[in-house]
Amino acid sequence: MAGSPEVAIVGAGLAGCLLACYLAARGHQVTLYERRPDPRAEGAERGRSINLALSERGLNALRGIGLDDQVMAEALPMRGRMIHPVHGRLDLQLYSSDGLRSINSISRARLNAALLDAAAERAGIRFAHRLTGLDPATGTMVFEGGHTAKADVVLGADGAGSAVRAALAEGAGLRERTDFLQHGYKELTIPARDGAFALDPGALHIWPRGTSMMIALPNPDRSFTCTLFWPEEAFAALDTPQAVERHFAAVYPDAVPLIPDLVDDYENNPVGKLGTVHARPWQAGGRVGLIGDAAHAIVPFYGQGANCAFEDVVVLNQVLDESGDDWTAALPLFERRRFEDTSAIAAMALENFVEMRDKVASPVYRLARHAEHALQGALPGLYLSRYELISFSNVPYARVRRRVRRQHQALAAAVAAAGIAALGVAAARRIRGR
Template sequence: MEVTIVGAGLVGCLLACFLARRNHQVTLYERRPDPRTEGADRGRSINLAISERGIDALRRLGLDREVLAEAIPMPGRMMHATDGTLTFQPYSADRAHAINSISRAGLNMKLLDAATALPGVEVRFGHRLTGLDERSGRLEFESGAVGKAQVIIGADGAYSAVRSRLQALPGVGFSQDYLDYGYKELSIPARDGEYAMDPGALHIWPRGRSMMIALPNPDKSFTCTLFWPHESLAALDTPRKIETYFAENYPDAVELMPDLVESYQGNPVGHLVTMRCSPWHVTTDATAIGLIGDAAHAIVPFYGQGANCGFEDCVELDRCLDETGDDFPRALELFERRKTDTDVIARLALDNFVEMRDKVGSRMFLAGKRVEHALERVLPRYVSRYELVSFSTTPYAEVERRIRAQRRWATAGALAGLAGLATLARLIGARGNGGRDTT
């Protein structure tokens, strides 16, 4: 079967690998030039945190070792207070689990290499989709090129041109919710050839309504990302304002950023949006058209699950093709069952933004984490939500069900323990009064 994938980003390339393994002929259309020769867009990389769901997808294709060879494990968060105090928060009780920092651009290039090395895969760069006719399968591109396909899969991101066409069709629903926040990329270079901070952590500067994060790179630098309200980003419109604000709010970071002003003024502001679409596919007599990854369900990046979720989409679609004997119309219809899970992770990602921005530095939050890790050590069945999301392939919706169940039996156990203590106290009291019960 000939399959057209629109979008040669992370998910599009990985999906091409899965489909080529099934002996399908795959053509990838990408609006950008080849990043392996032209380089990545400046200021929009946002390092990725690859965890088990993404690794599982790579492992199925034999790509996990190659990718992880250039990733940096981060077994926890490092919190930076305004007074310079550092607090490390491990992701798991035994510190055995880690998320992995990796360059989005670097990973994209590796996946492009993997896809184009397979027989039957072709990538056509510089092809921006401008027209799609679902009745005939005709694709039109800004360059004037024309294509035609029976199976078309949109892997072209949050602002998908394929989804834009589907939205115009009867019965297709779509919603988008923007945060009133933007993001801007900065960097902390190596200092004397070494990391300027601990590379074994995701660094977070929580500042109430805003925050900055930093992830390590193999060249000993850190990629930093500001997540601020749009008005705050716009307010720093002079070098002096930039320097003063950072000195007051990020004093331990500003001295590590020699290019702060240039990067702040030169790098673009990105937008944070949650997008939902239903259904993810449309089938006609001539074509089967589907959506995958951010094209179907864009989420904000605060659980580190955007790429991981998109990679898991590829695994699920591959599973659907197994179940339907590579019948794409039926497989794309079956693939819709994943929407329950993607709706859950979209909500969790928004919740985690509030946690990272407002709560991670509070004493109450830290105490709660210590209790949670204590429960993990003494109760083998107890696993935190973060661990289930990041270090397992348990479906997102099942994670929610399991966490609710854990809370019920943990609460019941605590109440039973308190009741037992109260009974013991009464017995001790009764003995102290000559055996008379004073209740």
């Protein structure tokens, strides 16, 4: 491709807007096509998650366009998980061994608006343009209503239900599968109480209940957004206001007085689906590519989907550096560089669901976390928990997975060796008759 190519990005969500900023800085002519009207004028869609947890990987990507300080100015840092048992005391489990590091609760709408503002300064944005067809060979796009456009490079940042991915499946041999969870999600609101937060805003709150859970993240207006992650059939089973009230009183007793619109929220807010997208290849002919959820949507239990989508943008920018902006080389290289990492976080996000909804409530888990933090103190820089490596570092996800496996093996060997040594001392005492 000679000269500076025209790049079309389908989807002006989180990844699409950030990508537009990075590519414009490289001198590409960028146009974003977004199916929705401008959300800055229209307000957020009901049923999308209200807030999200932003951590180091996402912040690192925002730093690249100088947007990190603006976004962090409205962030609410959460330094641990606050566990709410059915009865009994709350338990704060810190995320880092020094207790100082936090993940950040961010308004999704405000983050998207900040990114749209930044993208609008650097690129063209066409709202109310829903992609309905794409010819991967020519880069010709068709939008709802019949309007067409063409670009040298077309990038699909159009989320988990990507139309660009569908076009690659239809016309370029992409194979895909979405593994849906049996669990869905529904949001409820804990409003501010007398102008103040009703719960500690410095923590992510979890009500772990075995096969299901509720979580709550703070918002800048001092409310909390609660999300229920329940088996799908459990939502339908509560089919009267009385059944909803009875269930919450039995299972989430401390939350009930904090959710005045419980029944209304429960009856009117939708149940969202959750799943992992497996798709390959992510590109065709070095002309059409996928990024973010469009390539590899994951379940939200590590709070990493958006962070990972932002990290994709950083990696794509790096491979463009390495390939001298040759898209035919860059898109296949991006996939090779990123596939193992995104598969690793997809697997770890599923594993973390079991940890959050079940394990965090157990005394054995609490003991193990204390031991892990003590070990981190004893071996500074050598031993880091998986949570810290995922949330507070930019170490590639697949490398995190391998490193944590080695750490656990070393720990098990050390525990076994300590056990054998202790047995030896006891045996020696017996032999000596002491």
